[in-house]
Amino acid sequence: MPLWKIYHPVDAFTADDKKGIAQALTGIYGRVMPKFYVGVVFQEVTEDNFYIGGEPHPRFIRIWVDHIARTFQSDEMRVNFFTYVNKLLAPFIADRGFDWELHVDETPFDLWTIQGYFPPREGTEDEKRWMAENKASARTHD
Numbered sequence: 655m656p657l658w659k660i661y662h663p664v665d666a667f668t669a670d671d672k673k674g675i676a677q678a679l680t681g682i683y684g685r686v687m688p689k690f691y692v693g694v695v696f697q698e699v700t701e702d703n704f705y706i707g708g709e710p711h712p713r714f715i716r717i718w719v720d721h722i723a724r725t726f727q728s729d730e731m732r733v734n735f736f737t738y739v740n741k742l743l744a745p746f747i748a749d750r751g752f753d754w755e756l757h758v759d760e761t762p763f764d765l766w767t768i769q770g771y772f773p774p775r776e777g778t779e780d781e782k783r784w785m786a787e788n789k790a791s792a793r794t795h796d
Contacts, residue, residue, distance in 0.1 A: 656683055656720065656724045657745070658693065659718045661715065661716040662697070671746055675694065686724065687778040688789075689788055702715075715747055715753070719757070719759070721760045722763060722765075723758065723766075723776070759771065768790075771791065
């Protein structure tokens with residue numbers, strides 16, 4: 655599962671912006687994993703609650719991504735991912751004059767459940783079924 659947490663100034667994004675960002679991010683992953691794995695949380699932060707270098711920063715966006723279902727298998731994959739995401743988000747962030755930072759944490763796959771089920775391993779028939787059904791179910795790997 656990728657979980658995207660986007661901390662942003664109040665009114666940085668409209669409801670349509672948020673939906674567009676969430677759909678675009680889901681599209682990145684939806685080709686290789688069930689779409690329901692992808693979560694995006696938008697957290698508004700007031701100006702007096704966001705400090706960079708000890709000073710309030712009213713035009714800063716911080717993005718924290720947790721990857722569990724997949725990890726970067728090479729430097730090339732990592733660079734391509736960040737390059738693609740930076741371009742995808744630019745119209746919403748950089749092009750609007752916001753400063754921003756993005757990082758990805760990778761959590762071990764075995765430390766994750768969905769609705770109490772252990773997700774099937776990458777590329778298995780069970781994962782393909784989860785993708786087709788777009789929901790978690792009890793039948794998974796051992």
